[in-house]
Amino acid sequence: MFSCKICSGHIDLIHDFGRMPIANHYLKTAQADEFFYHLQLLLCQKCSMIQLGECVAPSQMFHENYHFISSTSQNMSHHFERTAFDFLQLVQSRRDPFIVEVGCNDGIFLKHVACQGFRHLGVEPSKNVAQASRAKGIQIIEDFFNEKSALKIFNDKGPVDILYGANVITHIEDLASVMKGASALLKKDGWFIFEDPYFPHVMEKGAFDQIYDEHIYYFSVLSVDCVARSFGFKLVDVSPQPVHGGSMRYYLRSSQSSAQPKAVVGKYLQLEQKMGLNALSGYLKFCEKINQNACSLKNMLRKIKEEKNQIVGYGATAKSSTLLNYSKIGVDLLDYITDNTPPKIGKFSPGQHIPIVSHERFVEDHPAYSLLLAWNHKEEIFLKEASYRNNKGKFITYVPQLEIV
Ligand code: TMP
Numbered sequence: 001m002f003s004c005k006i007c008s009g010h011i012d013l014i015h016d017f018g019r020m021p022i023a024n025h026y027l028k029t030a031q032a033d034e035f036f037y038h039l040q041l042l043l044c045q046k047c048s049m050i051q052l053g054e055c056v057a058p059s060q061m062f063h064e065n066y067h068f069i070s071s072t073s074q075n076m077s078h079h080f081e082r083t084a085f086d087f088l089q090l091v092q093s094r095r096d097p098f099i100v101e102v103g104c105n106d107g108i109f110l111k112h113v114a115c116q117g118f119r120h121l122g123v124e125p126s127k128n129v130a131q132a133s134r135a136k137g138i139q140i141i142e143d144f145f146n147e148k149s150a151l152k153i154f155n156d157k158g159p160v161d162i163l164y165g166a167n168v169i170t171h172i173e174d175l176a177s178v179m180k181g182a183s184a185l186l187k188k189d190g191w192f193i194f195e196d197p198y199f200p201h202v203m204e205k206g207a208f209d210q211i212y213d214e215h216i217y218y219f220s221v222l223s224v225d226c227v228a229r230s231f232g233f234k235l236v237d238v239s240p241q242p243v244h245g246g247s248m249r250y251y252l253r254s255s256q257s258s259a260q261p262k263a264v265v266g267k268y269l270q271l272e273q274k275m276g277l278n279a280l281s282g283y284l285k286f287c288e289k290i291n292q293n294a295c296s297l298k299n300m301l302r303k304i305k306e307e308k309n310q311i312v313g314y315g316a317t318a319k320s321s322t323l324l325n326y327s328k329i330g331v332d333l334l335d336y337i338t339d340n341t342p343p344k345i346g347k348f349s350p351g352q353h354i355p356i357v358s359h360e361r362f363v364e365d366h367p368a369y370s371l372l373l374a375w376n377h378k379e380e381i382f383l384k385e386a387s388y389r390n391n392k393g394k395f396i397t398y399v400p401q402l403e404i405v
């Protein structure tokens, strides 16, 4: 039996996905052994936090061969350039402001802070991406962000104006330690800002592939507001972000700061209460959608295959691991998955062991159908693949709905 990782409250099962491999763990050979864990989505009805039951050890997910490299998407590069601009405006009138990023990956955000000479630090546990950041002139410590490393940063470098985490706070099981670390590290008038996929959007779209080992928490404004209060913060602002299929950025400040929450926070709290997100009954429709979506996609792929058409996957995303393994879509349906991340090419997808191939191979092959596993990069990919689509190449998309385009 699990209890809530945040408030120790009673938790209920929203959905059981069964045994799953580690989503970002690409295999060197199709026969390689791999680790499986039990993927269950749970709800705490006391603090509204949605969370996983069994969690994979961080060292098994984030290591020297971490396969997720942020800068493979131009849209994401632009997103973080805009973010850096906005944050620098928040602190530019301060004397020598200090910006720290949790999980800075290959420096996609911090490079814009570093190049303008601002004091900064990236806290990144995965060696390969930490090195990529250093090569861009970014200050890095190779570590997990928690209360201990936060205190060390505070002692060595002093208090922080902005602590930022993009698509990373959701990854950290010991969220209490992160909150305590943020509290110890920040100036009284500092900001703790983080963004992650917004769970109500995941539900609306039936995008159950967002649920996998690295995402331990699935935030809503209700649950973040509750966590903030429990650790001496207040949630003062929220702002939807058009990345990762719909994210939310949360702005937390010390409960002692004079800043008042903006009206938009209250609006979201009301809306989410109306959706019933603090009770299990609010999730029933989503659970139905999970099974319906998985079934209709598999039936469509089978039919296309029966008509002797080639189908491949486009984008070896971490998300696709849940989709392909839960729906049992394997090499009988997808010949391969094409991806532009060099370390993924030549490897095999977790669980289903589908080969990952280069974009050049995809261009050469010109498959009749491509299942858009990287649906969160649809606009960018459709722009890039205009000639594929103009020459009878078809994409199958399954979020927000199943269609051939
Ligand atoms: P993400 O959904 O976690 O951002 O991962 C996107 C994956 O899709 C990543 O492995 C890179 C890949 N990708 C391509 O292969 N081609 C592209 O044009 C884009 C934008 C991403």
Ligand code: ZN
Pocket: 004, 005, 006, 007, 008, 009, 044, 045, 046, 047, 048, 049
């Ligand atoms: Zn709880």
